[in-house]
Amino acid sequence: VVPAGVVAGIALALAILLLARRQMSLASAIRHALRKNEFFLVYQPIVELATGKWVGAEALLRWRRATGELIGPDLFIPVAERTGAITKLTERVLRLVQEDTGRFLADHPTFHVALNLSAADLLTTTIVDLLDQLLHRTGARPSNVLVELTERALLDIGPARKVICDLRARGIEVAIDDFGTGYSSLSYLESLELDYLKIDRSFIEAIGTRAPTSQVVSHIIPMARAMGLRMIAEGVETREQADFLIENGVQYAQGWLFAKPMAFAELCLALERMNGV
Ligand code: C2E
Numbered sequence: 211v212v213p214a215g216v217v218a219g220i221a222l223a224l225a226i227l228l229l230a231r232r233q234m235s236l237a238s239a240i241r242h243a244l245r246k247n248e249f250f251l252v253y254q255p256i257v258e259l260a261t262g263k264w265v266g267a268e269a270l271l272r273w274r275r276a277t278g279e280l281i282g283p284d285l286f287i288p289v290a291e292r293t294g295a296i297t298k299l300t301e302r303v304l305r306l307v308q309e310d311t312g313r314f315l316a317d318h319p320t321f322h323v324a325l326n327l328s329a330a331d332l333l334t335t336t337i338v339d340l341l342d343q344l345l346h347r348t349g350a351r352p353s354n355v356l357v358e359l360t361e362r363a364l365l366d367i368g369p370a371r372k373v374i375c376d377l378r379a380r381g382i383e384v385a386i387d388d389f390g391t392g393y394s395s396l397s398y399l400e401s402l403e404l405d406y407l408k409i410d411r412s413f414i415e416a417i418g419t420r421a422p423t424s425q426v427v428s429h430i431i432p433m434a435r436a437m438g439l440r441m442i443a444e445g446v447e448t449r450e451q452a453d454f455l456i457e458n459g460v461q462y463a464q465g466w467l468f469a470k471p472m473a474f475a476e477l478c479l480a481l482e483r484m485n486g487v
């Protein structure tokens with residue numbers, strides 16, 4: 211008779227092996243997808259709450275497989291981050307932004323595109339050169355680009371600090387993303403020079419509910435203000451949430467209440483309609 215502990219041990223080892231194999235195959239599928247140009251971007255408008263004006267858009271990555279299946283970034287970004295493929299993906303994102311936006315940013319000085327970067331992107335200053343290239347090739351100004359960094363990406367503070375300084379010295383603004391979901395201490399945050407704080411969707415969702423986290427926004431907002439950071443609320447789905455944010459002095463928001471992510475061409479058409487061009 212084999213002891214139950216041994217059986218459980220073998221089962222666990224098998225599970226880990228299977229998981230590792232799945233990640234490996236997903237990692238090679240990502241490399242393949244890069245070669246086959248299966249990645250594309252959608253853009254979600256960022257709205258100035260006081261006026262309803264679209265002041266920018268966040269670029270969000272999508273993967274359309276040859277089978278037609280659409281895969282969201284929550285599935286493949288974590289794998290890409292663990293397997294080192296993320297820097298290649300980020301390079302692709304910058305190229306896609308260049309192709310999608312063309313001369314648009316050059317012609318729209320006050321509009322910005324927000325890009326998501328991962329921890330690995332901040333380990334070297336290559337990313338700064340890539341962003342310089344993007345500006346050069348599109349004629350965009352540094353203020354046309356906003357970089358979003360998660361608390362997790364900022365954990366390795368040494369290299370991140372250098373990249374943030376380089377970006378801000380150029381006039382590229384930096385946001386801390388998914389704020390409140392990580393572990394960064396206040397003093398740590400204060401030691402970084404940032405421009406925006408993005409309030410995570412989970413806290414917006416909780417506004418006006420009985421959820422234990424419903425009060426979190428009320429703590430984040432004065433803190434961000436004290437630190438001189440402008441705020442962007444993400445995942446705003448209801449008028450009540452938007453009104454609460456306006457009353458509490460949050461300047462910007464994105465969410466389905468305003469617009470879902472869309473192709474860049476669609477965003478341009480919507481902007482033209484709104485501006486009555
Ligand atoms: P994120 O940066 O927090 O992006 C916001 C997510 O919330 C997006 O999901 C967006 O589609 C979704 N969202 C926006 N408004 C609403 C709303 O009103 N309701 C609901 N339910 N959802 C809303 P998405 O596009 O699936 O992206 C998931 C995450 O994947 C992003 O979270 C970001 O962390 C990551 N990601 C996306 N694109 C990139 C990329 O190019 N590079 C990197 N490193 N990460 C990316």
Ligand code: CA
Pocket residue numbers: 268326358387
């Ligand atoms: Ca983001």
Ligand code: CA
Pocket residue numbers: 387388408410444
């Ligand atoms: Ca976010």
Ligand code: CA
Pocket residue numbers: 388410411444
């Ligand atoms: Ca989020």
